Amino acid sequence: MKNPWTTISKKEVYDNPWIKVEEHQVITPTQKKGIYGKVIFKNLAIGILPLDENGYTWLVGQYRYTVDEYAWEIPMGGGPADQTALESAKRELKEETGLQAKEWTELLKIHTSNSVTDEVGYVYLAKGLTQGETEFDDTEDLKIWHLPFNEAYQMVMDGQITDAISMAAILKTAVLLKR
Template sequence: MHADQHLRETPLARTELLRGHFLHVVRDTVRLPDGQEATREFVLHPGAVMVIGLLDDGRVVLERQYRHPMQQVMIEFPAGKLDAGEGSLACAQREMREETGYSAREWAFAGRLAPTIAYSDEVIDIWFARGLSLGERALDDGEALDVFAATPDELQAWCRSGAIIDCKTLVGALWLQNVLSGAWTLAWGDNPAP
């Protein structure tokens, strides 16, 4: 897009600040459009998925999980990061099964969201799942969460009241509202591609 050239920054150098078990933080030196140099610190992220699981009775699958940075239990849609070399749909299926115990007959890719564009390159793929059947959960070591179901109206009320502040879940609620109203459509299948 040549029209954006006056906004673009040119990367010049990268310094690694932290490479932890989960986080990888870097500092880039960039040339600004006006020719000056500046630094940008941000988190590199492998990508993630979020699943909006639709139960046959119209409710959606949600989780309650303690999030240490927030120091509180949060209500969220099931989600998780991609493993190295893992495709988006495979990750969505794995995370849904591991965290909730549910597997799905049909999947639909909805879209993508970039939750923290000011300080991370993370992109989350949004998936819908239906035709759910419940099996055994297989939580990661040290992972603790409650799985429950709520109506779309309950979900919207929690978003409106501030009981839900997780951005991926807020975006998921927007997608759900538009899909249920018929304003946005999904391409369902047993093996869809993003």
């Protein structure tokens, strides 16, 4: 479809190593002048749902500064532009859980909040797992939880897991497992 928005100008209002924020002067689809804020992510969002042969998965718990609460999530992180999403997924899984996988399946491509950001995420299902040592980043204080996949699914259904990437990965995997 043709883009109904017209961009008159863009101005950078903030920049750090992870994001850039722009202010756009626009003409809206209804032909009115307007303003649009856009958050540009400098990395891909990467998520991994590890699943072992017994139907168990791993969640990572950490305090999320932006929402001011503790969260259980699938292992995830940022993928630099000079790496493929799969390379980043392999690194993140090892860093956060110590796991390495023999089988990788792309579960989904997701836009995390397409109303304010261009962030795109890739989520993988990892199988054929072997346990090793974690390699946490110096900003991470993570708890690792090995639990039945069905419990993680129930946490989504009960509202205990609220991270969008984790929810999408767990729900899609539940559908795939039922097929």
